[in-house]
Amino acid sequence: MTEENNAMQSSPANSAPKRSLWQELKDAVRGTEADYTQVPLKRAIFLLAVPMVLELVMESTFAVVDIYFVGKLGPSAVATVGLTESYLFLIYAIAMGLSMAVTAVIARRIGEKKKEEAGRAAVQSIFLALLCSLPFAVAGIFFAKDLLILMGADQWGVEHGYHYTQWMLGGNAVITLLFVINAIFRGAGDAAIAMRVLWIANAINILLDPLLIFGWGPFPEMGVKGAAVATNIGRGIAVVIQLWTLFRGGKHIRVKLAQLHWDAKVLFNILRTSLGGIGQMIVAMTAWIFLMRILAEVGNEAVAASTTVVRLMMFTLMPAWGLSNAAATLVGQSLGAGNPDRAESSVWKIGMYTMIFLIFVSLVFFFFNESLMRIFTDDSAVIAIGAEWLRILSFSYFIYGWWMVTVQAFNGAGDTKTPTWINVIFFWLIQIPLSYVLAIQLGWEHSGVFWGVFISETSVGIFTLYLFRRGSWKTVQV
Numbered sequence: 001m002t003e004e005n006n007a008m009q010s011s012p013a014n015s016a017p018k019r020s021l022w023q024e025l026k027d028a029v030r031g032t033e034a035d036y037t038q039v040p041l042k043r044a045i046f047l048l049a050v051p052m053v054l055e056l057v058m059e060s061t062f063a064v065v066d067i068y069f070v071g072k073l074g075p076s077a078v079a080t081v082g083l084t085e086s087y088l089f090l091i092y093a094i095a096m097g098l099s100m101a102v103t104a105v106i107a108r109r110i111g112e113k114k115k116e117e118a119g120r121a122a123v124q125s126i127f128l129a130l131l132c133s134l135p136f137a138v139a140g141i142f143f144a145k146d147l148l149i150l151m152g153a154d155q156w157g158v159e160h161g162y163h164y165t166q167w168m169l170g171g172n173a174v175i176t177l178l179f180v181i182n183a184i185f186r187g188a189g190d191a192a193i194a195m196r197v198l199w200i201a202n203a204i205n206i207l208l209d210p211l212l213i214f215g216w217g218p219f220p221e222m223g224v225k226g227a228a229v230a231t232n233i234g235r236g237i238a239v240v241i242q243l244w245t246l247f248r249g250g251k252h253i254r255v256k257l258a259q260l261h262w263d264a265k266v267l268f269n270i271l272r273t274s275l276g277g278i279g280q281m282i283v284a285m286t287a288w289i290f291l292m293r294i295l296a297e298v299g300n301e302a303v304a305a306s307t308t309v310v311r312l313m314m315f316t317l318m319p320a321w322g323l324s325n326a327a328a329t330l331v332g333q334s335l336g337a338g339n340p341d342r343a344e345s346s347v348w349k350i351g352m353y354t355m356i357f358l359i360f361v362s363l364v365f366f367f368f369n370e371s372l373m374r375i376f377t378d379d380s381a382v383i384a385i386g387a388e389w390l391r392i393l394s395f396s397y398f399i400y401g402w403w404m405v406t407v408q409a410f411n412g413a414g415d416t417k418t419p420t421w422i423n424v425i426f427f428w429l430i431q432i433p434l435s436y437v438l439a440i441q442l443g444w445e446h447s448g449v450f451w452g453v454f455i456s457e458t459s460v461g462i463f464t465l466y467l468f469r470r471g472s473w474k475t476v477q478v
Contacts, residue, residue: 013291014184020454022260024043024047025050028046029048029050029051029195030047032047032251033251033252034047035164036329036330037111037334037337037342041454042314044325045346045349045350045353046321047191048186048329048330049324049326051192052191052195052323053167054195055194056198056295056322057187057319058203061202061315063314064312064314064376066205066231067212067308068346069214069227070076071308072214073213073224075301075304075377075379076154076161077156077224078162078308079300079303079304080148080156080224081158081164081224081307083148083151083157083292084148084294087140087165087169087289088168088169088175089094089285090285090286090289091169091175092175092179092210092281092356093282093284093285094132094176094282095132095179095180097275097277097416098128098129098132098176098179098180098270098274098277099180099182100183100274100328101114101188101416101478102121102122102125102184102274103187103325103329104187104411104412105185105270105414106121106122106188106332107328107333107412108187108332108334108478109121109336109439110187110253110336110412111334111335111336111337112336112337115458117254119180119254119256120183120263121270123260123263124262124266124267124270125178125270126180126181127267128267128270128274129176130259133173133175134173137169137170137173139169139212139302140161140165140166140167140169141166141359142384143167144163144165145158145162145166145186147169148161151289151296152290152296153308156467158443160224160322161224164224164225164227164228166228167229167231167232171232171235171236172216172355174232174235174236174238177242178235178238181197184246184253185242185250186255186325187329188250188251188252189252190250190252190253190420191329192251193245193250195305197241198238199430200234200237200238200241200382201234201238201241203234204234204237205231205233205235208226208230208233208234211230212225212229212230213226213230214226220470225312240248250420251359251417255462262358270473273415275415276415276417276418276419277334277416279416280407281421283423283424284423287423287427287431289434290435291306291432294439295439301381301382301385305383305389306385306389308376308377308382309377309389309393312372312390319344319357320354320404321353323353323357324407325408326350327346327350327351327409327412328411328412329412330342330410331346331408333374333473335476339476343409343413344474347405347409351405352404353406354401354402354405355402359397359435360398362393362395363392363394366391369387369388369391370383370385371436373384373390385446388447388448389398392450393454395454396454396457396461398456399457399458400457403457403460406464406468410468410473412442413474413478415472415476415478417461418472422463422464423460424440426457426463430455430456431456431457433450434452434455435448435449435453436448436452438451439452440454472475
């Protein structure tokens with residue numbers, strides 16, 4: 001008898017009448033008190049993945065809408081956003097690295113039925129998020145122009161676009177907290193709460209973007225700076241809602257006022273676990289910074305096209321990331337409950353769902369690449385460059401899905417070191433040198449970067465799947 005059938009027999013929930021898809025969908029969106037270590041595996045995946053996918057679809061929708069409005073200001077404005085995001089990627093790296101550790105630790109404590117310890121870990125993770133955001137805020141507020149010059153920004157970007165950099169880096173605490181607190185909810189199994197928070201944040205962002213960028217109605221015309229102000233307002237409101245919900249109590253976790261104190265032991269356990277996650281994200285993100293620097297040598301059109309393509313990638317990969325996040329939660333909770341077979345089964349199922357989805361996306365990229373680029377710009381050079389990259393991406397996009405799911409399986413188990421070393425080899429030692437040689441030394445320009453990314457990221461996906469099959473992640477302690 002399969003593990004899933006065993007779970008179905010042992011779970012009291014299965015004595016109830018079979019629920020319709022619509023009822024399950026409502027449960028997933030509203031959130032349930034289901035024990036994800038006991039309910040049937042397919043139901044657990046559905047209840048976790050639906051809100052996680054919807055959460056990240058909204059996040060990626062905002063990214064696309066944001067670049068759509070900024071694109072109306074011209075290639076230099078888009079390039080400023082792209083170059084600033086190169087620095088934001090470092091912040092995302094730290095925030096996502098912390099989030100990996102937080103999800104793993106919270107999920108493991110929930111799986112062990114230790115909710116008090118989960119609450120203490122949540123508080124310490126928030127302290128860590130605030131500490132990590134401080135240096136970037138100082139750099140952004142006082143050195144915005146210098147940072148843009150360092151990345152090769154043009155004169156317009158340095159003279160007019162630096163306000164965007166100043167606001168985005170100066171207010172980065174809301175980005176870090178948004179990532180980390182949602183990781184708390186996801187690790188606990190409260191994925192529906194994380195979804196609602198991001199929906200609110202990004203709905204506010206989308207509403208304010210055109211008002212502040214173009215000065216519609218009574219609002220001042222801020223240009224590219226308005227996009228950053230809108231983002232900070234939306235995410236700031238979301239963080240307030242997160243904290244209120246965390247102390248009020250979700251379905252699976254609640255923080256008490258008595259837990260609001262520095263706990264060095266818990267904090268350093270999270271920090272130790274997060275170092276690998278931060279490392280793997282910094283490697284990946286800094287690799288992207290180097291790629292953007294190479295593209296800046298080619299020209300503004302290459303940077304603008306790449307910035308737009310990355311937003312399209314975010315839009316299409318976020319549902320896959322949502323599924324991958326569900327895998328991390330299920331792996332962590334299943335290992336905490338002493339059931340590694342269930343953890344592995346969840347990864348294979350989620351990986352298959354993700355691959356099917358990304359094959360469909362690949363077909364869209366292959367056949368409609370120019371049409372997709374025309375949505376965001378009417379610059380023929382930007383359209384041609386972006387369309388080329390989308391076409392190259394379509395050749396192996398589905399492999400990215402397996403890479404995301406298996407990496408999140410390692411992270412959910414608390415093994416953040418293995419993906420870090422994988423990233424060092426494939427991104428720093430292969431992707432950057434290969435892209436530079438192809439683009440600059442051999443004169444392929446932007447095409448060299450695109451093929452360098454294709455070769456390295458296809459290879460890393462296959463190799464990570466091979467390591468996952470070996471199963472060493474099942475014995476990691478957090």
